[in-house]
Amino acid sequence: EPEVTQTPSHQVTQMGQEVILRCVPISNHLYFYWYRQILGQKVEFLVSFYNNEISEKSEIFDDQFSVERPDGSNFTLKIRSTKLEDSAMYFCASSIGEMGEQFFGPGTRLTVL
């Protein structure tokens, strides 16, 4: 069964550094998402992406964040200048359409020191 994949599984970075989190959505899916989960807190929506543009973004998704689909398979989340509070598990998800089930990746644990 096809699955969403994410790399790396764990990323450690210094405050102020840029990080890129990578995701490969399920191949026939058209809608892509990033969520994050700070330890012990809710899974929070960051951004949704369709047809090479952002569909919706949350208040969390400020100018430090950007997303890109650089080729036909990858979907990336870039954080330009990481802060301590960016430490969280970041989940990528994809869906066939804009309604219904979203399939989640295994997550990337980002630790900002």
Added chain:
Amino acid sequence: GENVEQHPSTLSVQEGDSAVIKCTYSDSASNYFPWYKQELGKRPQLIIDIRSNVGEKKDQRIAVTLNKTAKHFSLHITETQPEDSAVYFCAASDQRAGNQFYFGTGTSLTVIP
């Protein structure tokens, strides 16, 4: 925006007993309610979902009920087994463009053999 509350945060049951997890939501426009199961170290996976045009849905030992008037929905697991032990997340969405999911805080279910 939407706010989803989930209770309890932890739940322990004896194998064979039933488990019930409850969620409330605030936005009456929400019309899609998925439940995800996340085993330790693994990705969240959809186990059941319900749309606002039905009040109950069942899939083997798992059922979900929805009360639109009261804005709450519940997950029911009958005849629990040790492999049901996991964190369960409820979510709500109004399925607009962007298809943002609003998650609850999760319930850690432990089934004691």
